[in-house]
Amino acid sequence: MSLGALKAVLLGSKLKIAGVVLVGFVGTVGLAAGLGVIGVPGVADVHNQFGAVDDSTTEIETELIIDNPNPIGISFGDATVAYTVSMNDVELAEGEREGVEVGTGNTTVDLTTEMDNQAIPPWWASHIDRGERSEMVVDADITHDRFSRTASYQYDREVETDLIGEFDSEEPQPVSPDDDSELGLLTEVSDPLFYINETSGEWGDVSEEATPMEIDFVAYNPQPVPLTVTQLEYEITMNDVVVGGGSTEREYVIAPDAEETVETVTVIDNDSLDEWWVTHLENEQTTELEMQFWLTVEVGGETFQVPVEALDHEETIETDIFGNET
Known part of the structure; x- marks a missing residue:
């Protein structure tokens, strides 16, 4: 040979x-x-944060920490990591990466996905429907063909707000026209025009399209003549984005020295919430909520439009959805 x-x-x-x-x-x-x-490598931890946001999408930046308990790295290049982020079962983001090489100890995998801002209205509806509570869940899996197994990781966090509770009050407040001199034209009527002795609020039947708020107030008429509430107008803004506005036309006649419960329904237009969401993230998850009310009142043959500071509402809403501030 x-x-x-x-x-x-x-x-x-x-x-x-x-x-x-x-x-x-x-x-x-x-x-x-x-x-x-x-040992089968698994996801040890997940960190999320919001990235760039515009009118249509929101970036979610995810850092997956993969733990390899073995003394040698896996370098076959066929590990796959996948994850989802959801709130109240509304999926906000989903991502996957194939061909991940896992070294010894901890390996960091950075992922960026885009969330469609149109997911915000259905999430908001679920948040209100569950008593202003949301469960944020992150599911992450790592699969390696050589192990024929999938290791799973789940992180959950509860997000709570209390917007409607701020409307509950039993502190009487006077209501008068902006220009008190207008009352001087009426010999029978004195200032203040009337009092709001009590306010309360609760959510109505929320849908993906609208969020109704049922706000009631007890009005007391101190005048010697009847007082008629003919209209209530309102405007709701969140970070200066108008998310609701309108008027109610039901009349209420309040007898002299008597109380009457005035029932109103205000509505947040959920289609406006994706626009608000952008401002919420740009302000580091902070929102200034403002609600303003005006009443049209007839008394002594005259009609007045009066601002109702007792119903006006200002509140700062701060969220920490991914728990990065704790």
């Missing part, structure tokens, strides 16, 4: 042996993992 032929035989044998060893090693890894001898 020639020297060249001998080398070819020997070299071919070595390559075959190496191939058998590699296949055997891979098979052994899978078997060892199945028997629990080798």
Whole structure:
């Protein structure tokens, strides 16, 4: 046999042996993992934060920490990581990366996905419907073909607000026209025009399109003549974005020295919430909510439009959806 032929035989044998060893090693890894001898890499932790936001989308930046409990790294390049972020079962983001190499110890995988801002109205509806509570859930999985197993990780966090509770008050407040001199034209009527002795609020039947607020107030008429509430107008803004406005036309006649409960329904237009969402994130998850009310009142043959500071509402809403501030 020639020297060249001998080398070819020997070299071919070595390559075959190496191939058998590699296949055997891979098979052994899978078997060892199945028997629990080798630990399966899993997701140890997840960190999320909001990135860039515009009128239509919101970036969610995710940092996955993958823990490999084995003394050697997995470098076959076929590990796949996948994750979802949801609030009250409304999916906000979903991402996946294939071919992830997992080294010894902890490996950080950075992912960026885009959330459609149109997910905000259905989430908001679910938040209100559940008593102003949201459960934020992050599900993350890592799958490696050699292990034939998927390791899962879940993180959940509760987000709460109390917007409607701020309307509950039993503190009497006077109501008068902006220009008190207008009352001087009426000899029978004195200032203040009337009092709001009590206010209360609760959410109505929320849908993905609208969020109704049922706001009632007890009005007391101190005048010696009847007082008629003919109209209530309102405007709701969140970070200067108008999210609701309108008027109610029901009349209420309040007898002299008597009280009457005035029932009103104000509505947030949920289609405006994706525009508000942009401002909320740009202001570091902070919103200035403002609600203003005006009443049209007839008394003594005259009609007045009066601002109702007792119903006006200002509140700062701060959220920490991913828990990064704690």
